[in-house]
Amino acid sequence: FVTVEDLVGRRVGDIEDVIDLGVDRLLAARVEHDLPALPKPFFAMVHLSGTHAPYFVDDAHAPFRPYTHAVTWAGQNELHAAYRDAIVAQDAAVARVIRAFFAASGDDPALVVFTSDHGEAFGEHAAIHHGQSLYDEQIHVPGWVLPRNGALEPAQSRALAKRSRDFVTHLDVLPTILDAYGVLDDFAATPFVRRFAGRSLLRDERSDAPIPLTDCTDMFPCPVRTWGLTRGARTLTAQPWDDAWRCVDLRTQQVLEGDAECAALREASRAIFPTLPNGRRNL
Numbered sequence: 001f002v003t004v005e006d007l008v009g010r011r012v013g014d015i016e017d018v019i020d021l022g023v024d025r026l027l028a029a030r031v032e033h034d035l036p037a038l039p040k041p042f043f044a045m046v047h048l049s050g051t052h053a054p055y056f057v058d059d060a061h062a063p064f065r066p067y068t069h070a071v072t073w074a075g076q077n078e079l080h081a082a083y084r085d086a087i088v089a090q091d092a093a094v095a096r097v098i099r100a101f102f103a104a105s106g107d108d109p110a111l112v113v114f115t116s117d118h119g120e121a122f123g124e125h126a127a128i129h130h131g132q133s134l135y136d137e138q139i140h141v142p143g144w145v146l147p148r149n150g151a152l153e154p155a156q157s158r159a160l161a162k163r164s165r166d167f168v169t170h171l172d173v174l175p176t177i178l179d180a181y182g183v184l185d186d187f188a189a190t191p192f193v194r195r196f197a198g199r200s201l202l203r204d205e206r207s208d209a210p211i212p213l214t215d216c217t218d219m220f221p222c223p224v225r226t227w228g229l230t231r232g233a234r235t236l237t238a239q240p241w242d243d244a245w246r247c248v249d250l251r252t253q254q255v256l257e258g259d260a261e262c263a264a265l266r267e268a269s270r271a272i273f274p275t276l277p278n279g280r281r282n283l
Helices: 004-008 023-037 076-105 154-162 170-181 187-193 260-269
Strands: 110-115 143-148 211-214 227-231 234-238 246-249 254-256
Touching: 004 023, 023 076, 076 110, 076 143, 110 170, 143 154, 170 187, 227 260, 234 260, 246 260
Parallel strands: none
Antiparallel strands: 110 143, 211 227, 227 234, 234 246, 246 254
C-alpha cells in the first residue's frame, strides 16, 4: 500500500499541493520497482490522479496550447487544453504501469481493467469541472478490459466483445473481476452477488433495472443537489432549478419528450426519490 505522502516524502494536505511534482510519474516508477517482488498471483490497483483538477501538465510534452489552470468562463478553452495535456501525461504513466505489469506477469494469464471516476465539463450545460449534473460530459468515462495469455475463456472473450458498445457502469467492474477470477458463481459469494446491481461484462446477461445516480453522498457532499436514474441510453436527471425531470438520450444528447423509456424511468423514480432536488414532491 503506497500513498502520495510515501511518494513525495512528506505530509500532504491536498493533492493540489503536490500536483506539480508529477505524482502519476512517481507512482508509475514505484509500480515498476515493486511489482516484480510481489508473490503470484497478485491483484494490483493503481490510482492515478494527474487528470483531476487542477491538472498536471508536463510543459515539455504539452501539445495543446495555450493552456491555463485558472478557472474562468472566458478561459474555458485554455482550461480544456490543460485537461487534454494532463491526459497526454497520464497516458504515458498508464503505459508505463501496464508495461511493468506485463513484465512482472510474464507468460502467466493477466487482465487489465481501466476506467475513470467521472467526466469533466467545460461550459456544457453552464458547468465547469464536475459534480453539478448527470449529463453525458460529467458521467461518461473511458473504460476497457485487456486480457493477455489466455486470461479469459473463449466464451468470455466473445461476450466482452459483444458488450463493447453497450452502456455499462462502474457497478459492472466488481462482478467482471470476480468472474475473471472464476469465483462469481462460488457458493460463498452468492449472498453478496445477489445484491449486486451490476453484471459481469464477461457474460451475455444484462440487468434491466434502472440505476439511481446522485452527486450527494456522505463522503462527497453535493456541490449542487442533483439526482436521477439511468438505464441503457437514457438518463433521467434534475437539478435544483428544475421543476420536472429531464430525460436525455446519451447517444444524441437530446432532451426527450413523450418517450416510452423515459416514462418508465419517471415511474421507477417515484420509489427511489420522494422529491426532486428542488424539494418538490416527485409525483
